[in-house]
Every structure is written in structure tokens, then in C-alpha cells.
Amino acid sequence: MNRQDVMMHYRPQERPFVDRTIDLVARVDQRQAPVLTDFLDPRQLKIVEAIAHTASEVSLFRSGGHELAERQRALLVPSYWVPETDEFELSFLRFSTIGDHGKLKHGDYLGALVGLGLKRSKLGDLAVHDQGCDLVTTKEIADYIRLSLSQVGRSAVQVQEIQGEQFVAPQVEYQEKEFTVMSLRVDAVAGEAFGLSRSKVVDPIKSGKLQLNWQVIDSPATAVEEGDVMSLRGHGRAKVLAIIGQSRKGRTILKIGKYL
Template sequence: MTSNIYTHFHPDEHRFVDKAEEWITRAAMFHTVKLTDFLDPRQAFIVQSLANRAEGVRIRFDGGYEQAERRRILIAPDYRDTESEDTGIGLLSVTSDDTRFSRLDHGDFLGSLLGVGIKRDKLGDILVHDDCCHAIVASEIIDYVHLHLRQVHRVNVLTETIPLSKLRSAIPTLEEMNLTVASLRLDGIVSDVYRLSRSKVLDPIKSGRCKVNWKPEEDPSKQLREGDVISFQGFGRFKLVEVEGETKKGRIRLKIGKFV
């Protein structure tokens, strides 16, 4: 890859960019087919960007349902019928008779799934309901997860592999909060959302522990925009839902949605 392409990506992304470029080159020049693990939206954007620059390549996204956030990508020569290819997506249903089950959240299920010894890349979206959790899992490991997942946050659970046609999608729950801020700087908004001092968010941001729209952002003065999704390692993520205007004192009113 020519060095000028790197200017479009964060240094932390260069290793993934190299891998994605290799997948695309192999598909175009050596007629190989690559099925990726589950990618986050930023990684999917990188693959799409590189594929758009290449000739003789076709890609297909699949996360198990139309609104999926995490998706696998099939990268193939452009003469292949990718729609007929298996994208290796399975669906695991998790249930329990324990009354505490309805209080479990996304983080509880994610932590327990990873706790059986699998990598995050093998998991797609995790859709949490009061009476069940539907976890999209790479089909090559779903039987392993089915056999080993027995507890979620000390709640005994039952698992079952079910057809994707039975998937119950879920709208992410956002806990709304209203803020007034002096500016749309990243560090200021993060500190207000998580009730941390500005000094406690500066170092984590500068060390790459914060992402804006799934892209690492190390500039504390980054100006956020309506619709941005911000993740702060160890604290979760939130969305800048709306910039509502200014107060009489010139501060900016924001509506924030914290993912819960």
C-alpha cells in the first residue's frame, strides 16, 4: 500500500488497514475468498473504503439482521455470487428461570460470553430482552459457546442455538440526560457525562482510550457534532443526540443518550 493512504487513518488503525488491504489484494489478484470476523462500524468503513479503490473485488456485509452494528464481510472476486455464500453467522438464545435475569444488561452478557474463552471478534450484536438474550455468534464456535456458557453474572442460564429467522431485534436503550456546556470539546463533554474532573479524562483521551464514531481520537479539543457516538474505555459509550441551542448566558444545551 502506498504511504499516502495511511494519511486517511489513525496510526492505531494501520495494522488493520494492512490486513484489509491484503484481503482485497488476494481476492482481486489470486481469486481467494475471505470471510472476516465480526467488525465494528469503523473497521467495516475501512474495508469498504479500500474495496472502493480496487478493481475486480466484491464485498458483502452480514451481521445477521439489517440493522446490525457488528458485521462480517465476505471479500471475493467480482465474478463470485456472494449472495449465495455462507457468511458463518449463528444465533444463540440465552434464557433463565431466575427472576434476576431481567436485570442483566449488555455488559453482563458480553463479559460472560468472553469469559468462556472466546475473542470479541467472534461475537456480533448482543440483543438483550427481559426474558431472553439473543447473541449473534460466529457459526464456527457457536457449539463451543452453547456447551460452556452456564452462568451470566452469577445467574444460571440455559442456552440454545436457534435459526436466524427467530432473531428478536432490539432498539438500543438510551438513558437521556441534559447538559449545558461551554463548548463542544470532547474532553469537556466526556467529563460532564461521566461526572469526572477534566484532568481525569485528559490522559485517557491522549493515550487513545476514547473513540469517536469507533475511530480513536486523541485530541481533547476535538469538536463533537450532533449524532456522534463516543466510547470511553471503562465507562461505556454515549451519543450526542441533539444540540438544542444556547442559553441566555451563551452556554450550549445538549441532549445526551447513554447506552445502557
């Protein structure tokens, strides 16, 4: 594998991750021993998959603890290796709120966990439900979270370990919105999706604050397609649910779902 040729296919901000991934794949190939990553987002998983495919003696397996997991750990193994479930070293925790201080949101739980000094890469999916929140995490930090986290926002919480089959998968909820745009440029679509004027969305895009399908996009002219997921720092995340068609004036009609 020519490292420089591989790097040319990725944006500058992705190249440190690509470089580390190339080293991991080479280590598995040379030592014939497995390597387990932390939790990766879908974009990072695509990078790992692409690089792993360049090594004929390396196979990739992944798990995030449930069937539709967004964040997953990648297990790189020699091609003859058949991994067991416990090799992903996942733990499952449930946070139950005590008292009534209003419903906590995903960001409340994530903020409390990061406030413990934890890196996002050690945390998998968070699933908020009526009784509290379930979390997939690495086995190595599960006890630390269980013993250290006692409050989220203004609510006291109780943390207990649960079995994987008890994990309540995240229920994605959207606030749907239909609108028209002159073109499918990401600045036009993001501006409407997040309630910003086009002029106020261009600078954040150029400064790397917008991700399209978990990849930083710095060109406002990048085209958006049906199914794409956008996130703009400080404004949340939205999905292009449907490209409905053309209006009488020739504008494109979109249906967007903003994550609640």
C-alpha cells in the first residue's frame, strides 16, 4: 500500500486518522493478531473498511451493541479469525432518573459523561427513553461511570449495568419540514434546515463547522442527496428525508427531518 496515494483520497483533517488506520491494518497483517478500535462514527468506519480491504489477509468486523448502532467498534483480525461477541469488549449501562426535574435530553447525558473526563470515542450510542437513558460503552470504563455518575443536569440518577438484550435501541424522532431551494447546494439546504440565512451559513461551512454524512465539508457548493445527514455545530443535526420534486417555479422541494 502506497501511503501517499491513499492519503490523496481524503481531506486534510481526516489524514491523521487515515494514517493511524493504515498502521493498525499493517500491524494486524504483520503480527497476525487482532486490534480493537474505540467507537467510531459512520464516516470513520467507512475509512477503516476501505483501508482494510486493501489488505487481503485482514478482515473487519464491527459492533455497536445493537443492530442499528450508529457508533461502533471495529475489530481488525487475521483473515482466518472468527471473533466472539465478547471480543468487542462492550458494556451496557442504564441511567434511571430519581425525582421529576423534567425530561433529560441526549445532550444532557452526553454532557454529564464528558464532564467526568471521558472521551467521546469511549462512548457508543446513547438511547434516551421514558425511564432514563441506556448507554453502550467500553468495558474498561463501565465501572468508573457506574461509580462516578450520580447527577445529570438537575436530576439525580442511578446507574446500573444491564445485559445487551435489555438495551433499548434509540428511537429517532424528527421535526419534519418542507421547503424549496433553488439548488441542492449544501449551503442552501443547511440554511433552510437550521433556520439560518444563506449568508450566515456560508462562513461556518468554510470554517469546517458542518459535517455531511459525518465528513467535514468546507465547500458551500457541495451537492446534497436524499438520505444525507447534515450536522452544523451549535445547531443540531438534520436528515434529507425526501427530494419530492420541482415546484412550478422550478425550485426543488425537499422534506427535512431535524433530529429532536
